[in-house]
Amino acid sequence: MPIQLFNTLKRIKEDFVPIDPERVRMYVCGPTVYDFAHIGNARPVVAFDILYRLLRETYGVDHVIYARNITDVDDKIIARAAESGEKIGDLTQRTELAFLDDMGSLGAMVPDIQPRATEHIAGMVTMIADLIKSGHAYVAEDHVLFNVSSYDDYGHLSGRNRDEMIAGARVEIAPYKQDPADFVLWKPSAEDQPGWDSPWGRGRPGWHIECSAMSEKHLGRTFDIHGGGQDLIFPHHENEVAQSTCAHGGETFVNYWLHNGYVMVEGEKMSKSLGNFYTVHDLLDEFPGEAIRLALLKTHYRKPLDFTKGGLQNAKMDLDKLYRALKETPAQSSAPSNKVMEALKDDLNTPLAMTYMFELAQGGGARDQLLASGKLLGILQHDPEDWFKGKASGDDGGLSDTDIDDLIEKRKQARVDKDFALSDSLRDELQNQGIILEDGAQGTTWRRS
RNA sequence: GGCGCGGUGGCGGAGUGGCUACGCAGCGGCCUGCAAAGCCGUGUACACCGGUUCAACUCCGGUCCGCGCCUCCA
Structure with missing residues (x-):
């Protein structure tokens, strides 16, 4: 069976056909580095890590390129640094390291490329200049704005038309916009804000342009897969499509758009005001990273996920069961189970894959496939002995x-x-x-x- | 208000137009000094109301509930 993926662009599940099977390219929206990653940030990382592993298994480890950006220039970063007095560079560097550390604990592989926005300003400036030149952007009051009406297909990805957007707008519209739907490509920076010289004065990029510039540089004008959270479909990804397509003379930007569902916590929506968001950093004090990972994978990536500590306990018990099987029958090197592969090929059906994992663990001759199948899921790679003694998660305090x-x-x-x-x-x-x-x-x- | 997603047994969670996944918990049994683990057995769920059909949890329409997004907020 070919890999099938649900493409947000068409709202259907379809066969995945790479542009070049020797060079399969995916881009996933990464973190804005101003605070610890919470469980909602972790979900896309883990979900697309599965896709990365599946693609590597299918096309070969040297034939997949995975890029995930680090957003290290952003108004929230500026605000946080101003609050705490920490230098912006220190804040972003520290947070980026913590992010990588936390995601590593969740068994997420490191992407091939992790471009930082601040290291790609030149590419953004070039792209913005091109957009102005071709009439897709304009300068107004030191801002550069994307001219939405210059792109007929605007709204396609998110499935909305501009009238609806304007009717539903609940935010004040900046007076310098020619059209209420226009969005910022470049904005001016005050003296105490990070900024770069540009043809439009000292300023910094708008939110969306970085992904367009960085994906172009590292993956090319057209690439296979772009992923992220469902909440990014609009406006972020819609705007990315508009920018990149217009900057590239109408060439297709991305063939497959993938989006993971949102995360709730203990039955409530996650929100800062409720204070009910779990950071991965904190959860790791209580649970093995592998259990957190499995708790995320037990729900299909496109479905809403209610993340609970009870669910984490459960995930840990699931892993106990599988590790026990590995301990009893040490696995030989072998290929992953066909059933697990098929489940993943069906739009990353990790819950179904787990069903087959339990089947494998259920004695019989197939148990030796457990380890290889677990690798595909990014689980079960610890020594069973270490897992049970808490050494796999650093939880080996107390009695010696x-x-x-x-x-x-x-x-x-x-x-x-x-x-x-x-x-x-x-x-x-x-x-x-x-x-x-x-x-x-x-x-x-x-x-x- | 607009657009979108979801509601499955005690819990988590797949899937399918008719043949009642799977894991956890529970219950019964084997094993054990007793446990733990393991093994065996056990539970006819699919929000509500209509419709289509020989047959719907699965298709269509409506209702209710939960959630996401609606432009500088990732």
Whole structure:
């Protein structure tokens, strides 16, 4: 079966046919680096990580190029730095490192290219100049604005027409706009704001232009896949399409647009005012990154996801079950399960893929495919021993291994003496410390709960 | 108000016009000194109301509920 993907552009699932199978190219909107990534930021990272892995498996690891941008110039960054007094460069660098660190904990592979907006200003300026030259943009009061009415297909991606947009606008329209739907490509910077010299004075780019300039530079004028959160469809991606298409004389910008669904937390929508957003950084103190990853993958990427700590516990138990199977039957090197592959090829159906993972774990001869299939999903790559002892997630505080072994030894003697009261109290003591004992044929083993 | 997405058993969550996934929890059993883990068995759910059909959870229409976006806010 070919890979099928739901294309937002057409609102249908369709076969994925790359422009060049030797060079499959995808671009995903990355973070604005002013704060720790929350679970809503993590979802697209994990979802498109699955796609990246699937494409590499299908077309070969050297034939896929994955770019994810770092937005390091933005008004929120400016505002945050002003609040805290931290230098902008320090804030963005620190946040970017934290982001990579957190996403790494979630088992997300590092994209091939991670372009920073501030390192691509020249490309943006060139693109803006081209847009002005071709009549798709104009200068007004030190701003450069994109002229929406110059692009007939505006609104196609998000499925709206301009009348609707104007009717629904609830934001004050800047007086210098020729058309209320026009959006900013370049804006002036005050003395204390980051800015770059340009033909239109010292300023900084608008939000959307960076993705257009950076994708062009690294992936070309037309590429295969562009991904991001559903909330980016409008205006961000709509505007990207308009800019890039117009800057490229009408050439197609992207063939497949993919969008992941939104995230809720504990049954409520995530919002800063409710203070109910979980940062990945905080969650990692409580749960293994792999459990967070699985909690995200247990829901299909296009569906709404209610992220809960209960769900995380559950994901951890799922992993316990799979790791247990790996421990019992160490996997040989093998290809991923065909069923898991097929599930992923069907628009990244990770929940269905998990069903097959449990099937593989269910004894039988197919268990050796578990490890290779897990790799495709970005799970199960730790040593099972480390997983159960908490070493895979750095959660190995409290009792030391020797402490535990000593207590187990004591309990063993008690059991030989048939002093079950003592034996059970030792086990309870360990359990209170989060250590669960399992008496097997080969003696007693332990794991962290 | 406009556009879009979703509502499946106690929970999570796939899928299909007719043959009742899967995981967790629960219950019963085997095993165990007792547990834990494992194994076996067990649960006829698909928001509501109409319609189409021999047959709908699955198709169509409407209603209700939840959520996202509606331009400088990622």
